[in-house]
Amino acid sequence: MTDSRALQKGLALMLPAFLFGSFVAAQWSTIALPGALDVSIRYIDPLSTTVGRLQEEQTALRAQLTDLRRQLDDIQRTASAQGGAVRDAQARIDDLRVSAGLSEVRGEGIVVTLDTVKAVGGKETDRVCLAPDLTDLINAAWVAGARAVAINSERIVASSSVYCVGSTIVVNGSIVAAPFAVSAIGPASGLLAVLDDPAQLRDLKRRRDRLAVDMRVTRAAQLTLAPYTGPLPGRQARPQ
Amino acid sequence: MRSRVGIVAMTAMALFLGVLVVSQFRSREAYSRTLQQETPEQLTRLIADLNDRNRQLRTEIFDLRLALEAAQSAIASGRGSLETSEKQLARLSVFSARSRVTGPGIAVRVEGQFDERALSDLVNELRNAGAEAIAVNDARVGPRTWFGPGSSGTLVVDGKETRGPWIVRAIGDADVLYVAMTRTGGIIGQFELIYTRTRFTVGREPSMDLPAVSGT
Numbered sequence: 001m002t003d004s005r006a007l008q009k010g011l012a013l014m015l016p017a018f019l020f021g022s023f024v025a026a027q028w029s030t031i032a033l034p035g036a037l038d039v040s041i042r043y044i045d046p047l048s049t050t051v052g053r054l055q056e057e058q059t060a061l062r063a064q065l066t067d068l069r070r071q072l073d074d075i076q077r078t079a080s081a082q083g084g085a086v087r088d089a090q091a092r093i094d095d096l097r098v099s100a101g102l103s104e105v106r107g108e109g110i111v112v113t114l115d116t117v118k119a120v121g122g123k124e125t126d127r128v129c130l131a132p133d134l135t136d137l138i139n140a141a142w143v144a145g146a147r148a149v150a151i152n153s154e155r156i157v158a159s160s161s162v163y164c165v166g167s168t169i170v171v172n173g174s175i176v177a178a179p180f181a182v183s184a185i186g187p188a189s190g191l192l193a194v195l196d197d198p199a200q201l202r203d204l205k206r207r208r209d210r211l212a213v214d215m216r217v218t219r220a221a222q223l224t225l226a227p228y229t230g231p232l233p234g235r236q237a238r239p240q
Numbered sequence: 241m242r243s244r245v246g247i248v249a250m251t252a253m254a255l256f257l258g259v260l261v262v263s264q265f266r267s268r269e270a271y272s273r274t275l276q277q278e279t280p281e282q283l284t285r286l287i288a289d290l291n292d293r294n295r296q297l298r299t300e301i302f303d304l305r306l307a308l309e310a311a312q313s314a315i316a317s318g319r320g321s322l323e324t325s326e327k328q329l330a331r332l333s334v335f336s337a338r339s340r341v342t343g344p345g346i347a348v349r350v351e352g353q354f355d356e357r358a359l360s361d362l363v364n365e366l367r368n369a370g371a372e373a374i375a376v377n378d379a380r381v382g383p384r385t386w387f388g389p390g391s392s393g394t395l396v397v398d399g400k401e402t403r404g405p406w407i408v409r410a411i412g413d414a415d416v417l418y419v420a421m422t423r424t425g426g427i428i429g430q431f432e433l434i435y436t437r438t439r440f441t442v443g444r445e446p447s448m449d450l451p452a453v454s455g456t
Contacts, residue, residue: 047283048275054290061297068304072324075311079321089325093332100336101383135364136357142386158337158383161368165289166282168274173293175286177274199389231296232335237372237411239330240340240449 055175062174062229069102101157101228105148107185109223110192112137114204115179115214116167129164130180133204133213134171137182138162140201144194146186148225152176155228172230179214188219334373337382337453341373343411346418347445348428351405352438356387356395358431362408363387365427369420371410375450377402382453398454414444 080090097103114130114137138156141149149156154171162171169176184191194200195217208215275283311324333339348362363381366374374381379397388396394403410417421428421442428440 043280044276044278044283047280047287048278051275051283051286051290054287054294058290058294058297061294061301065297065301065304068301068308072304072308072311072328075308075315076321076325076328079311079315080325082320084320086320086322086325089322089329092329093325096329096332096336096338099338099383100332102332132357132361135360139356139360139386142384143388146384156383158335158381159367159372161364163364163368165286166278168278168282168286170286170289173289173296175290230293231300232331233296233370233372233412234331234334235372236343236345236413237334237341237450238343239334240342 051175058174065231066227066229097227101148101155103227105185105225107147107223108188109146109183109185109220110188110195111218111220111223112182112184112195113179113214113216113218114182117211117214128213129167129169130178130213131162131164131169133201134162134169134180134182136201136204140194141182141184141186141191143200144184144186144191146184146191148185150183150225152181153226155225157228157230159230159233160228172228174230183220183223183225185223185225192217192219337373337380340449340452341411342447342449343372344414344444344446345371345409345411345448346414346421347443347448348408348410348421349405349441349443350408350438351441353393353435354395354404354406354438356389358435359395359397359406359408360387362427362431365420366408366410366412366417369410369412369417371412371417373411373450375409377407378451380451380453385453400454409445409448409450411448411450414446418442418444 076086076090076093080087094103098105114133116128116130134151138149138151151162151169151171154160154174154176157172160172162169164170169178169180204213204215207213275286278286307324307327311321314321314323330339334341348366359376363374363376363385376395376397379385379400379402382398385398390396390401394401395406396402420426423429428442431438431440
């Protein structure tokens with residue numbers, strides 16, 4: 001009896017707590033992003049809706065591609081169990097998949113988070129393109145001997161490009177939303193040393209020091225970077 | 241006493257879940273708000289780029305389905321999947337820059353002062369235009385390639401010093417790559433404004449041979 005009353009009390013508190021949590025978060029976000037809704041150009045709404053729809057379509061296509069890659073891999077792995085040339089080929093495929101960024105990678109590393117600075121009230125001080133900073137960070141990570149790098153969930157591979165359309169960032173042909181987390185797996189001390197090197201990331205550090213960009217660096221004992229899920233270009237380049 | 245602790249824990253959990261649910265929702269909303277801040281021209285470019293990428297994905301899905309069917313029927317008929325494996329090997333070795341490659345494309349010749357950030361930007365722009373394989377002079381650009389400053393105006397590619405003039409060769413659709421580089425307001429136009437004493441020449445190449453990434 002005591003237990004059921006306690007449970008009733010608990011449930012009675014949970015619902016308002018959930019609603020209160022939702023209310024606080026909703027209010028906070030409203031304060032954090034004002035001024036964005038007053039853009040009323042006629043074509044913005046339908047065009048941005050189309051962008052959103054195409055991005056969702058891309059996510060679905062990538063999932064389909066990943067599944068097909070897995071199925072093909074399973075078939076080849078089963079066939080390679082019989083040994084011989086197929087097994088040798090499979091070993092080379094596995095090796096190439098790792099170096100191409102098509103395999104999951106785990107290990108220690110660092111995460112550098114970049115975002116535009118928001119003034120009091122949450123309004124962005126300036127709509128800036130952070131793509132050059134992101135490419136500089138990727139370059140610095142490779143200098144430091146990183147094994148794998150990703151921006152948010154987009155793994156950086158040989159075909160990766162990072163660019164801005166306005167202030168929207170596109171990585172691997174996919175829209176990536178701020179804040180941007182550049183995750184690098186590799187020797188964390190080496191990665192941090194390169195970031196601390198005054199010769200590296202001069203422009204970004206200067207803007208960070210002027211509080212024009214928010215940059216945070218964290219060391220991670222265990223990071224997991226998902227494989228690249230985009231298409232493999234290869235229509236014109238033929239192996240010799 | 242124990243039940244009170246339980247109630248507090250459950251309340252805290254519910255509060256946290258409420259915040260989490262709305263935060264997730266708001267994250268999506270913030271993403272679409274970013275789009276709302278772009279101009280119609282910028283949104284149109286995003287639409288074109290996304291359409292292009294989705295078309296590439298569909299083509300690859302189609303090809304993979306064929307490869308899957310071929311592998312399944314080959315195994316069912318007792319022939320094994322070696323042919324499929326070899327095709328995949330060839331594709332991956334190009335993608336990972338571990339094999340020498342040949343194909344059409346463009347060559348960008350840079351004569352004069354240049355720096356590692358500009359070189360990195362040029363490579364990024366070529367990738368964005370769909371380059372399938374890139375080399376700077378005789379150094380193939382791989383998945384982990386980095387650029388740095390060298391001594392006396394040289395540039396470092398993957399730890400190796402390269403001297404100018406730099407010839408950046410990219411295999412891909414030559415017309416697409418050429419237009420992407422030379423269009424008004426494009427990267428070459430920007431370079432010409434910044435590096436006023438440097439000469440930039442872009443030319444289409446019917447066939448080029450690029451080396452494998454060093455160390456393979």
